[in-house]
Amino acid sequence: MSKKAQFATKIGLVAATVGSAVGLGNVWRFPAETQSNGGAAFLLLYVGCVLLLGIPVMLAEFSLGRAGRSDAIGVFRRLSPGKAWWIVGALAILTSYLILSYYMVVAGWTLEYLFETLSGGLYSDARGAGSGAVFAWKMADFISSDTEPLVFTVLVIALNAAILIAGVQKGIERLSNVLMPLLFLILLALCAVTLRLPGAADGLEFFLAPDFSKITPAVFINALGQAFFSLSLGMGILVTYAAYYPSHTKLGRTAGIVSLMSLLVAVLMGLVIFPAVKTFGLDRESLEGTTLVFVTLPEVFSRLPLSELWSALFFVLLFVAAVTSTVSIAEVSVSCLQDRFGMSRRKAVLVSLTPLLLFSALNSLSFGSLSEFRIMGMTIFEFLDNFTTNVLLPVVAMGVCVYMGWFSPRGLLARELGNYGSHRSRVTGAVLFIIRYVAPLLIALIMISNFV
Helix, strand or coil: CCCCCCCCCHHHHHHHHHHHHCCHHHHHHHHHHHHHCCCHHHHHHHHHHHHHHHHHHHHHHHHHHHHHCCCCCHHHHHHCCCCCCHHHHHHHHHHHHHHHHHHHHHHHHHHHHHHHHHHCCCCCCCCCCCCHHHHHHHHHHHHCCCCHHHHHHHHHHHHHHHHHHHCHHHHHHHHHHHHHHHHHHHHHHHHHHHCCCCCHHHHHHHHHCCCHHHCCHHHHHHHHHHHHHHCCCCCCHHHHHHCCCCCCCCHHHHHHHHHHHHHHHHHHHHHHHHHHHHHHCCCHHHHCHHHHHHHHHHHHHHCCCCHHHHHHHHHHHHHHHHHHHHHHHHHHHHHHHHHHHCCCHHHHHHHHHCCHHHHHHHHHHCCCCCCCCCECCECHHHHHHHHHHHHHHHHHHHHHHHHHHHHCCCCHHHHHHCCCCCCCCCCHHHHHHHHHHHHHHHHHHHHHHHHC
């Protein structure tokens, strides 16, 4: 096997890891979860879960990846040869690939809406109050089409292939160095617009002033699930990226920066959404996933001056989040093919992404000509989304915690967090306690709650 690639700079390393965590989970899922779980009460719990539980689990994945210096399967085989722990790595790769198959479709939708905005088609017959019905029709018409979504999905797959073939430094790192600052700049620009709306104060009160009576066990479980999802835990991404970290990288500092950046994106997204929702009196259903992105926000922008400008900025933002997500998820399987089978990077990328032309097509067509085909009462897209989020992600995260807490080589976590003796980590004991006892229990609660 050739020498393992590494990120070239500290800024690039952080930008790439932030890009892997800051994705559709923050932009797409977070506002809907916040709305349905009590606003600021959910935000408070979410921040607590990220800082107290998400970071320790992230450190466990970082330590596993850098110590093993291999793909998600190889790290377990290197650290515990002859043991069956590699199955956890195999599940991580399977999880990431299934998620990738429908994330490519969502990224394609985003690219289509950006194209429609720039061409003037999105707002050609929808302006002002009451335009929500028009945008809902546009969304349903586009998503249920068999042709257009497939075309844009293929374009996204091709873009991912080009980035990944360029390599860790010239592809992933260079992309992240450009796109992450752009993402934050666009978010700040959109915040500057929405915070000047007439209902901004009401939106800020809902989002930032907690009503502690809203805190329930169910809200806590949902906040924990969002924390794990938004940090990309359990997908094999952080294990894979950590294998590219130089030995002098301070894992604790990196995990802190990545988590805080992820939190910042989520908070800024809330500052964009909730002032607009309160100003225009949009209902709760308008904040649910696909409706939020492709109906509610275009309706909000249609009521503002320079509609096309704000819409274009938002869909650029969403496309940036989608691309950084898909590239990082795809790298998990690419790394595996390189390490397991000695493939060149180009061949590994093509072998990994070419089947998506079929698998992503099936996800896309599940809203069109395959909409009647059901798995447990769900479309293909819905089934994969539910199965990966509610079953596979928690199982992999649980496996990593149990392995790193109880079965990894003695002192591995302390060595990685202390950079092989270059400094003494003050958090090793706390991290070990959390991944041994606290995180597995809470992950089990997440899994149970998903089926009750």
